[in-house]
Amino acid sequence: MTGWLAIAGLGPGAARLVTPEVTAALTEATDLIGYGPYVMRVPERIGLTRHPSDNREEIDRASLALQLAAEGKRVVVVSSGDPGVFAMAAAVFEAVEAGDPSWRDLDIRVLPGISAMFAAAARIGAPLGHDFCAINLSDNLKPWDLIERRLRLAAQADFVIALYNPLSKGRPWQLGRALDLLREERTDSVPVVFASAVGDVREAIDTVTLREAVASRADMRTLVLIGSSLTRLIARATGKPFVYTPRSAGGLS
Amino acid sequence: MTGWLAIAGLGPGAARLVTPEVTAALTEATDLIGYGPYVMRVPERIGLTRHPSDNREEIDRASLALQLAAEGKRVVVVSSGDPGVFAMAAAVFEAVEAGDPSWRDLDIRVLPGISAMFAAAARIGAPLGHDFCAINLSDNLKPWDLIERRLRLAAQADFVIALYNPLSKGRPWQLGRALDLLREERTDSVPVVFASAVGDVREAIDTVTLREAVASRADMRTLVLIGSSLTRLIARATGKPFVYTPRSAGGLS
Numbered sequence: 001m002t003g004w005l006a007i008a009g010l011g012p013g014a015a016r017l018v019t020p021e022v023t024a025a026l027t028e029a030t031d032l033i034g035y036g037p038y039v040m041r042v043p044e045r046i047g048l049t050r051h052p053s054d055n056r057e058e059i060d061r062a063s064l065a066l067q068l069a070a071e072g073k074r075v076v077v078v079s080s081g082d083p084g085v086f087a088m089a090a091a092v093f094e095a096v097e098a099g100d101p102s103w104r105d106l107d108i109r110v111l112p113g114i115s116a117m118f119a120a121a122a123r124i125g126a127p128l129g130h131d132f133c134a135i136n137l138s139d140n141l142k143p144w145d146l147i148e149r150r151l152r153l154a155a156q157a158d159f160v161i162a163l164y165n166p167l168s169k170g171r172p173w174q175l176g177r178a179l180d181l182l183r184e185e186r187t188d189s190v191p192v193v194f195a196s197a198v199g200d201v202r203e204a205i206d207t208v209t210l211r212e213a214v215a216s217r218a219d220m221r222t223l224v225l226i227g228s229s230l231t232r233l234i235a236r237a238t239g240k241p242f243v244y245t246p247r248s249a250g251g252l253s
Numbered sequence: 254m255t256g257w258l259a260i261a262g263l264g265p266g267a268a269r270l271v272t273p274e275v276t277a278a279l280t281e282a283t284d285l286i287g288y289g290p291y292v293m294r295v296p297e298r299i300g301l302t303r304h305p306s307d308n309r310e311e312i313d314r315a316s317l318a319l320q321l322a323a324e325g326k327r328v329v330v331v332s333s334g335d336p337g338v339f340a341m342a343a344a345v346f347e348a349v350e351a352g353d354p355s356w357r358d359l360d361i362r363v364l365p366g367i368s369a370m371f372a373a374a375a376r377i378g379a380p381l382g383h384d385f386c387a388i389n390l391s392d393n394l395k396p397w398d399l400i401e402r403r404l405r406l407a408a409q410a411d412f413v414i415a416l417y418n419p420l421s422k423g424r425p426w427q428l429g430r431a432l433d434l435l436r437e438e439r440t441d442s443v444p445v446v447f448a449s450a451v452g453d454v455r456e457a458i459d460t461v462t463l464r465e466a467v468a469s470r471a472d473m474r475t476l477v478l479i480g481s482s483l484t485r486l487i488a489r490a491t492g493k494p495f496v497y498t499p500r501s502a503g504g505l506s
Contacts, residue, residue: 011272014274015273016272016273016274016277017272017273017274017365018272018273019264019269019270019271019272019367020268020269020270020271020273021267021269021270024269058500082371083375083379084371084374084375084379084380084381084382085371085381085382086382086500089375089378089379089382089497090379090382090383090497090498090499090500091500092379093378093379093382093487093495093497093499094497094499094500096487096495097485097487104487104488104489104490104495105489105490105491105492108495109375110374110375110376110378110379111375112270112367112371112372112374112375113367114272114365114366114367115371118335118337118338118365118368119365121337121363121365122336122337122342122362122363122364122365123363125342125346125363126336126337126342126343126345126346126363127337128337128338129337129338129339129342129343129346130343130389131386131387131388131389131403132386132387133384133385133386133387133407133410133412134384134385134386135384136383136384141500141501141502142501142502142503143502143503146502149410150384150410150411150412153406153407153409153410154386154406154410154412156406157386157402157403157406157407157410158403159386159403159407232350234346234349234350234357235357236357236358237357237358238358239358242346242349242357242361244342244343244346244347245343246343246346246347247311247339247343247344247347247394248394248395249394249395249396249399250395250396
């Protein structure tokens with residue numbers, strides 16, 4: 001049996017957003033590896049071994065996956081969203097580079113998925129319709145001063161800013177600090193979207209102004225979008241306003 | 254009949270990357286609107302009217318879609334990639350805001366898809382594994398000096414940079430200018446990926462250094478990724494190297 005390793009994106013959660021490519025890989029897999037809740041999204045079946053693990057054990061997980069593939073297993077590493085965006089794909093390639101040289105020539109494929117910022121954007125309109133950036137707000141793997149510098153430059157570039165991993169029990173103050181910093185750089189009236197558990201029954205999406213934005217609104221399952229100077233609301237008689245960023249820009253505000 | 258409008262992302266082209274949600278909408282649609290080649294990806298069937306249009310007619314297309322939905326049709330506007338990323342969703346909301354007030358309360362949904370940068374990234378490794386930005390290099394709707402300023406700030410922030418719409422017959426010099434500017438701001442050895450026609454039989458993906466990068470390598474179907482100071486190559490005995498950006502960063506280079 002020839003082993004392979006697929007690093008697959010399950011999207012934000014709903015089955016309607018899982019690509020056929022990912023579904024096919026899950027069907028062919030002998031081994032499934034990933035953070036417990038993601039692994040548990042895939043039903044048990046005969047011939048499939050599920051290896052749920054804790055959060056934060058990315059490199060162990062990646063090495064196990066590579067080892068099993070080298071032994072001839074058909075391995076799927078599952079990520080939520082897109083595996084290439086602040087998820088398992090980079091961890092796997094870190095393990096490839098540091099690990100057994102033979103791992104480099106394994107059949108390794110990344111199967112893209114719908115990342116949180118696009119799922120969130122789609123639910124409210126088109127906030128990412130103009131130039132944008134994505135910043136992982138976690139300072140577990142990079143210094144906080146680098147994150148601050150990036151936020152300032154991103155604000156000066158007038159990007160729409162997507163903040164991943166804005167808050168957790170171990171990182172309680174970072175989002176508040178980021179919002180304060182953005183208030184120094186950007187007009188107080190720009191829309192800020194808090195999108196939690198997108199596509200799930202617990203989905204909650206709120207749009208406020210940067211002035212009103214409070215970090216405690218976010219949790220581990222929240223994606224925060226900070227509008228650019230162009231981002232606009234369209235009021236509706238029924239339901240929440242649409243939020244979008246027009247394609248045209250006259251110049252920097 | 255209650256009309257609705259879905260703005261759907263077909264992904265980079267291959268059926269294996271079209272979400273079930275988009276497939277379902279295409280099955281229910283009475284009218285299909287979009288740039289000719291995208292509309293033609295969806296097979297003819299009884300009960301479906303296809304409205305292929307030229308490129309650059311986004312607002313006319315969006316207004317037609319809204320009008321048909323208001324008349325009770327089930328309308329799908331198709332985009333390649335993700336409709337929210339430099340595609341039709343923003344154009345539809347521009348038309349909503351400028352158009353008939355009743356359009357605001359139509360059933361309008363955006364159905365996300367796999368955007369070009371994630372499809373391209375997945376094919377070569379995990380170049381977007383750290384903070385990144387996406388810049389539309391077209392100066393049809395924004396001044397070139399804004400694009401230059403954004404490129405410089407993005408380089409200073411050490412983002413991986415995805416360049417959409419890098420080149421066309423009407424915009425022949427912009428990518429060369431952007432590469433020159435990035436060479437001033439970023440080390441010459443960072444990897445640059447030219448990814449053309451991803452997922453298609455004509456797919457061509459090349460990784461060079463910023464020093465070697467030549468604009469003429471790109472065409473209208475190319476996505477260009479500029480590595481950050483962290484982006485690395487993993488050489489392989491067989492096949493092309495993997496390209497990835499580690500999750501960890503020590504500080505700005």
